Amino acid sequence: MPLQFIMHANGFDLCLGDRCVLSHRADDPAFEIGTGVPDMEMVRGNFRIADDLHRRLPLNCFADDNGAIRLWNADQPETIVGIGIDIDAHHARLKIRCTDKNINRMWIAMARDADESFWGGGEQMSYLRLNGRRFPFWTSEPGVGRDKTTELTQIMDTEGLAGGDYWTTNYPQPTWLSSDRYAVHLETAAYSVLDLIEADRVAVECWKADLDLELFADESLPDLVTRLSDRFGRQPPLPDWAISGAIVGLKDGDATFDRFDKIAASGAAISGLWCEDWVGIRQTSFGKRLFWDWKWNAARYCDLPVKITALSAQGIHYLGYVNPYLAVDGVLYQEALAENYLALHQHDDSPYAVDFGEFDAGVVDFTNPAAAAWFSERIIGQEMLDFGLSGWMADFGEYLPTDVRLFDRSDPMEAHNRWPVLWAKVNADAIASRGKTGEATFFMRAGYSGVQAYCPLLWAGDQCVDFSRHDGINTVITGALSSGLLGNAYHHSDLGGYTSLHGVVRTPDLMHRWIDMAAFAPVMRSHEGNRPADNLQIDSSDAILAHFARMSNVHARLAPYVRALSNEAVATGLPLQRPLFLHYDDAAYHDIQDQFLYGADMLVAPVVHADQHGRQVILPDATWCHLWTGQDYARGTHPVTAPYGQPPVFYRKDSAHAALFASITEEFGE
CATH class of the missing domain: 2.60.40.1180 (Golgi alpha-mannosidase II)
Structure with missing residues (x-):
């Protein structure tokens, strides 16, 4: 059914065939504007978000000046909202702009059918079908537990807002699909909310009055997913090595290699060794953390270049870890400081330091093109790719504080959601600079609209090491399916989960079930978790290791099928894992x-x-x-x-x- 825009004497309709999706009339306005002051608190990537709302005005006056739409409120006629329309059969863009820059809230009411289903919203971990709930779009730590009724979530909330909720996610995106074969996207980086609680309408809230509202339509849901992939970007094919065997994650310093040899001797099909601790370790109360100075730590891995060469001769690729922050006690922080590449406090020129839990780190300011290029070349290019890494976890991206001063003077409330996309581009640019796109790869948990164009592989973030409904093994599937509908073709998880706190530890049953599930993802990668010594690993018992070896070989045997699906993803944007x-x-x-x-x-x-x-x-x-x-x-x-x-x-x-x-x-x- 084609999209069409119909003008009336006192308003307009945006229709899908004969069905009205958005209808505005002066006496029944779909648009409202207002002002508010955000009330935000961040504790290590977890946010408390509230709004001090000052006013909310319906746009109950309408004028059509030869197709240029003007809306305003009868009591405030000097504030005009203009809407420009670009439309064809498959895509409509409403360019919404307000003349008063003090107006910083907008609400839009859209129509829906009673039996209509909605999906999307980025990488949603709790619910695939969004009906009946409210989904804010704000990149953050997803939280531990993510269920306010559970003791674990309540403990984590008390310890620093860290419990999360059903909607908290590393990767939100204000884009949703309808079972009626259309999709809606808000082109804005501002905090926004999709509210599907009421059965007869779709309510949208945005903390900015200037935005684009886009609609996409097609004859089938697969074609609609392709259309969204065309809009947001398409990933390159996964490297052959990444899909032809398991990637073993170990972080045991030089002892890693003996353990790796034992795992390989089990007959496991292995294509990669991932050592996130290649940069060194910092011990904290949370567990073993990394030393955030992105270069080889010779004290932890004394002969790493030789080891990487030897692994390469066996067909094993070496992977590491990086994130967009620099520990203040590291060498690279001093380099960034000397070049003025760090985000600053708003009221002085001092670098902004973020508390990451018992250590502080500076924020490399990616709105500064020179800083982004420096990180891409100096760190990822020289210290990682040139060193011999074939891939890495590109962690974080959600932590940009909302009170920093940035190089481009942009509002940090908007830059916050854009940050994962900027971070993904820094990584992709580094790979492209070495001519290794589709050969080297990285994986991210954070995202926002447009990350698809740069991030070649998602991972599901930091699940609890359990079967819990909102933060356990099952959320990996929901995350893959929801994000895949928005053009993220490749998804995988930490085999075994990651977060082990307050007595939650891996059981043999969990390890076996995660091994089974991981074999049927594009990439099969193990992780030791935040507390390796407290938890079972793939080499903790003969039974677990034998099971891992068996399923890694099943995963490897599927490589020709996965390659065919990867080729299809490159051509169409369709995800490998599909509802x-x-x-x-x-x-x-x-x-x-x-x-x-x-x-x-x-x-x-x-x-x-x-x-x-x-x-x-x-x-x-x-x-x-x-x-x-x-x-x-x-x-x-x-x-x-x-x-x-x-x-x-x-x-x-x-x-x-x-x-x-x-x-x-x-x-x-x-």
Whole structure:
């Protein structure tokens, strides 16, 4: 159905076919403006956000000056909101601008059908279907627990606003898709909110009165996802090495290599060794933290260049870690300070130091092109790529304080959400400068609109090492599906989870289930977590190591299929992990977030609850073949047994890749 704009004597309609999506009338205005003062508190990337609202005015007057729309309030006629319209059948852009720069709030009311479903919102971790809830868009730490009813979340809130909630996420994005085959995007970096609580309308709030409201429409949801990928950017293909074996994460200094040899000797298919501690360790009460001076720490890894060369000869790629901040007691901080590359306090020229929990770090000011180029070349280019790293975790990006002074004098309340995109560009530019786009890679947890153009691979952030509903293993699936609908083709997680606090530790059951799930992601990467000594690792027992070895080989055998999906992603922007409704038009699938399509030809239903050895699996319309037994299944809901090493996985019997899948059945099945 095409988009169309219809002008009336006292307002206008924006329609999708014969269905009105946005309707404004002078006596029933869709737009309101106001003023407010944000009330913000940040504690180590966790935010308390409130609004001191001063006024809110409906725009109840309308004029059409030859297609140039003017809106205002009858009691304040000097303040004009102008709306310019660019529209074709598939895309509409409303350019909304206010003449009074003191106006810093806008509300927009859009129409919705009672049975309409909505998804998107960036990387949402708790809910795939957004209906019935309110979603603020503000990049931050997601929190620990993320459920205000739980003791863990309450403890973390008391310790520094760190409990989080269902909507808190490293990667928000004010873009949402409708089951009616259209999508809406707010082109703004200001704090904004999508409110879907009321059943008859979509309410939008933005802390800025100048923004673009974009609508996209297409004939199918896959085509709509492609259209969004065209809009926000497309990732390069994943490197062959990143998908052809597991990436083992160890942070044990020189002892890492003996442990790595033991893991390799298990028969595991390994393509990478990831050592985030290559820069050294700082011990804190939270656990082992890294020393944020982004260069090789010879005291922790005494002979690392030789080791990297030896690993390369075995076909093993070496990966490290970096983030956009510099510890004030590091060498690189002094270099940045001397060049005036650091963000400053608002009222003097002193560098702004952020408390990261028992140490402070400076903020490299990426609004300064020279500072961004310095970080890209001096740190990532010279200290990492030239040193021999093939990839890295590009961590953080969410912590820009809202009271800094930036080089470009932009409002830090808006720069905050843009920061992950600037950070991703710094990393991508470094790789491009060495001609290694699609060969070297990095992975990020933070994001915002447009990060798709620079970040080649997302990871799900810092899950708790448990099965909890809002912060455990299951949130990885929701994060992959929600972000994938917005053009983020590649997603993966820390195998085993990351956050271990207040007695929450990995169980053998969790490790086995995460191993099973990780094998069916584009990248399979383990992580030791924030407290390695307190938690099980992939080499903690013979049983866990044998299971990891088995599933890493399953992951490696899927590489030709993953390569085909990666090629499809490059061409169309379609994600590798997809909700069922993307290919099967059935409202019964709109809420499903604990299983997914892996491409169009494979369905994966991980076990994401503790101490369960089977689950109900929903199969859409096709003949599906069980990967481990070869048994055929028809459409419907089926009980499926799931011992460790055999998570419920099915493939379409008519798939062009059926021979590959059947070979896995023959080698690894019953």
